[in-house]
Amino acid sequence: MIYDSMTDVIGNTPLVRMNPSVTGLCNIDLYAKLEMLNPFGSVKDRAAWSMAQPGLDDAAAGDRTMIELSSGNTAKALAVIAGMHGVRFRSVTNRMKVPEIKDLLLLLGADIEELPGQAECLDVTDTDDPLARIHRAVSEPGSGYFHTDQYFNDRNVQSHMDGTGPEIVADLGGAPDHFIACVGTAGSSTGVAAALRAVDSGVHVLGLVAAKSDFIPGIRNIDEVHEVGLFDPETYDEIEAVSADEAIDGMLDLVRRCGMLAGPTGGAAYFGALRHLAKVDSQLEGSGRRESAVFIVCDRVESYMSYVRTRRPELLKQPPRTHDVRNLDDQDLAAADVVDAAEARAWIGQERPTVIDLRGGFAFAAAHIEGSINIVDEVFAELLHGGLPVGADQPVLLVCPVGERSLRYSALMRRMGHRDVRSLSGGVIAWRDAGAPLVRGSGVGR
Template sequence: MVINQESEVFKSITTLGKYVGNTPLYEIQHLSPKPKVKIYAKMEWMQFGGSVKTRPAYQIIKAALESGELGTGKTLLDASSGNTGLAYATICARLGIPVTICLPENASWERKKLLKGLGVNIVYTSKFGSSDESEAKAHEMYNNEPDKYFLANQYNNENNWKAHYEGTGPEIFEELGDSITHFMTGLGTTGSFTGISKYLKERDPSIQTIGLQPDGALHGLEGWKDMETAKVPGIYDTSLVDAIKHVDTYDAYDMLKETAKKEGILLSPSSAANLKGAIDLANEIEEGVIVTLFPDNAEKYSEIIKSLF
């Protein structure tokens, strides 16, 4: 059933749009290795829901309400390593929509606690199966009860990358314009990489777009995928990839400490990994403007932070 545009649910989702996106673009001041190489990062935790995943979660939910896929009485169902699940939960709590998330057992305890606090029904999957096993479980549950669930399917939902094509990409280009020489970010669902890269290349085909991956299948960068061994998301557009670079988990942890000391920002491991990738690239070029993302900060990673400081 299509949600009436005069209904309270539709009014609420429309109002929430004011709090999605428009995050600050932060210039790295003390860690860029060369004076003619500038590094900028979008501080994505500074929006409703607290991470970069708010953007696709909002767009997926809004589109599903408009189409009627997420009709009255249905539960939103998806797989998540944590941040998308929190974004769904935060938005749906305001809308009165129940949420079920298939989550790997090794997600941080903060994420589990927050999801439970937001009323999410968590279905745990093996810590050895990563997000791929969680995705398979979500599909199994949907296939068993299709009338009960709206399967958000973030790894294959076009609204994932469109959220970044319509939001994050334009925000970056509006601020930096033709000065941008490189964009790079970690590959997970690949929505942010695909959407932003597509937008930037349409504005300036000379911009180099680089995907970042962990340096192996066993890593500590929550939300990232090793594309050689993991299931590749359906929304991943390889034609947009100019290069792939790898980041070691422990190098990312070292970068997390450096950023805290020299920039005054406590980042999440994946944000620190993005910055590590950008600094590695800065060492390879003589001048340019590199843009990356800080998907979230350190608030949900106290176990890691305690071990590092």
């Protein structure tokens, strides 16, 4: 089979029937749509090509830089496509959490601009969010940028309405009874669901998100998902959460038992699919009915070895991490000391605790509590891995964007023997909303 361009190879990915002896499903045929076999390695190849194609010639002729708010598979695919057409590419993000992806983007010649943001994805309604300011700037005429705009570009959805969905229907000879999709930009889940329901309006669509305060590459957590411009809750019959550990468990099954070198997103989709379909399977028992279901294997495992090493070191024959927030239980979290903005201000005035801001450096520079020190989340985790970073009697106030990560670190420090550590409830956002002063890079408080 001969092609004229790598972009011609995008799409027409295989649909593989999962072995019932592995899935344990007796009355449901479960199929994996192997989007990991797209030429640049992920389901995002489709949307990237669809969004980039209309503006590539103008971008090249006008020496414009392609820009996207992404640090993952969309950025990777766009960087490749831009390079093929002689166009520069810049990734703007506050979520560069997977080192392998960052290294690959740099290898591809991409510019990476890491900015602060109050959420992990774009919220254009928040005028204080730097990512929202970038979105407005690059969208202005004459900006010198070609903005592919994955969070709001309908071509993201259309690529799956025209491609992924119809391919599933053609391979199955009709629409499946169930479609299970992880929700990132919501492009693939929305587009595939629309294509399947155009054939059979009764298709049941399950959307999967990451558990609260958890991180699974490529998936929004249950709080973030409502900030995504393409997300429409009406697309999904149900939305369920999957934890990072469950995603890795699902990934292990795909890698070790199914021969699919899937990443954690595919693992989350598989785990969520089996958990949901097991209930349906039992209801079908004895009915004489047989149903079908499809989930998407989004990308490959090789880009996520550091993710696995950090969360499940034993899988790579490394010793387990000590003093890890992932080992906390409900009792630990319940014992954590939480203070609101007013209480925190009074405590700072009276006791002078060490205020540790866990946000990224750019966010800290943009606005922080006066006198606080900046120790980025991931660095603080490494410090705790070796023991308490401050004396056990030194009062400490932990601060993060919305109070979730600081709560977990506060609980961990208390379990490690710290006597007076507190978490700011609602984080910097609650502090700001309470009218409490913030110091900006210029030294001017608010």
